[in-house]
Amino acid sequence: MLLDIDDAIFDATNHQPVLQLLEMVADRRHDWYPTLAQAEKADALVRRLIQAKIQMPLLEEWVQQAFIEASNPIPVADRRTVPVGVADLQRAVADLAKPAVLLVENEFGDGGFVRAVAVAFGDDRIIEALERDPKWLTIYHGGGKGQMPQLAAARCREFSTVVRVAVLYDSDRKRPGPSENEGKVKQTRDVGVDHVHLWTWRMMENYVPLRVWDDHFPLKSDAIDGLRRKAVAERGYIDIKRWLVGGGKMPFPLFPDELNLTREDFEELGIDAVEELQRVLSMINEIL
Known part of the structure; x- marks a missing residue:
């Protein structure tokens, strides 16, 4: 699905659903086209994981690609966009993880x-x-x-x-x-x-x-x-x-x-x- 992710999720205290959501994006299960500011927030989260010696190579690779894509115009899509915010983050992630x-x-x-x-x-x-x-x-x-x-x-x-x-x-x-x-x-x-x-x-x-x-x-x-x-x-x-x-x-x-x-x-x-x-x-x- 095409996601519209509120970057406020990166300030949430529970990082587990955020990481699960980003992993699905990195795996191309769902699409998200972050702005440069959003890519920077995602990168900061990944860097904290690396400092904590938590290895997520797929996510690390995706973040680098996200910087490149953020500098290009967002693709025009005719698919419905699903908003993902802080209030319903865990429930939305659970739904997006189901087939x-x-x-x-x-x-x-x-x-x-x-x-x-x-x-x-x-x-x-x-x-x-x-x-x-x-x-x-x-x-x-x-x-x-x-x-x-x-x-x-x-x-x-x-x-x-x-x-x-x-x-x-x-x-x-x-x-x-x-x-x-x-x-x-x-x-x-x-x-x-x-x-x-x-x-x-x-x-x-x-x-x-x-x-x-x-x-x-x-x-x-x-x-x-x-x-x-x-x-x-x-x-x-x-x-x-x-x-x-x-x-x-x-x-x-x-x-x-x-x-x-x-x-x-x-x-x-x-x-x-x-x-x-x-x-x-x-x-x-x-x-x-």
């Missing part, structure tokens, strides 16, 4: 899709968040959309001041128009989740490039060619699962690493779908 939460209908299917899109679109921030140990981003299984508003509320309660939860819903649309799941979206927003996305097309599988189906179903070329001949908009609303497996189980994993999907693979879906996928990645970045 962000993405709630989906199917952890393995939807989770694998999010990772595949992040890789294809070169979103290194999301990729790192998913691959870190411990993770910076966890994907929770919603078990279908029935209880997702309640599950989202439970995940929100795990945060004190900086709620870092996002939710993805299938629309289940069979054609363009209203979705029966819009009520679930509203319920989810009502319990405190600001980051909710309802897929425009029927479900996640409708956004899967044909190269994935070619790989999984080499003996179903007629069915896949049928998809290929459809207009993109029509393909977006058909029941892909029934079309390919008659309503049975889909392959697992749906996105094998060796496929190496690229942005060009997703561009076959059309510009509107590509822009929607980018919005979903941006939404996830908002909670990281």
Whole structure:
């Protein structure tokens, strides 16, 4: 997350949360662009640690880089900024140290899709968040959309001041128009989740490039060619699962690493779908 840190925290008597916060910044888990005066205060704190023979090499390296960055214009960011002050310092640091939460209908299917899109679109921030140990981003299984508003509320309660939860819903649309799941979206927003996305097309599988189906179903070329001949908009609303497996189980994993999907693979879906996928990645970045 992009932080706006009040430099008064450096005058706090308890240095532990300050150091934890700076370590997360130094590790590029969260971003902070200090002013020169703030960089000097951070440097003074690190120097006191060195004098006390407390070694924090990552923080020492970051402070030196902070002086260089402070002399340059602050980057313009379209991400939300999270204020961190003295009054709520410990609670904010605790929230920022927890993994962000993405709630989906199917952890393995939807989770694998999010990772595949992040890789294809070169979103290194999301990729790192998913691959870190411990993770910076966890994907929770919603078990279908029935209880997702309640599950989202439970995940929100795990945060004190900086709620870092996002939710993805299938629309289940069979054609363009209203979705029966819009009520679930509203319920989810009502319990405190600001980051909710309802897929425009029927479900996640409708956004899967044909190269994935070619790989999984080499003996179903007629069915896949049928998809290929459809207009993109029509393909977006058909029941892909029934079309390919008659309503049975889909392959697992749906996105094998060796496929190496690229942005060009997703561009076959059309510009509107590509822009929607980018919005979903941006939404996830908002909670990281």
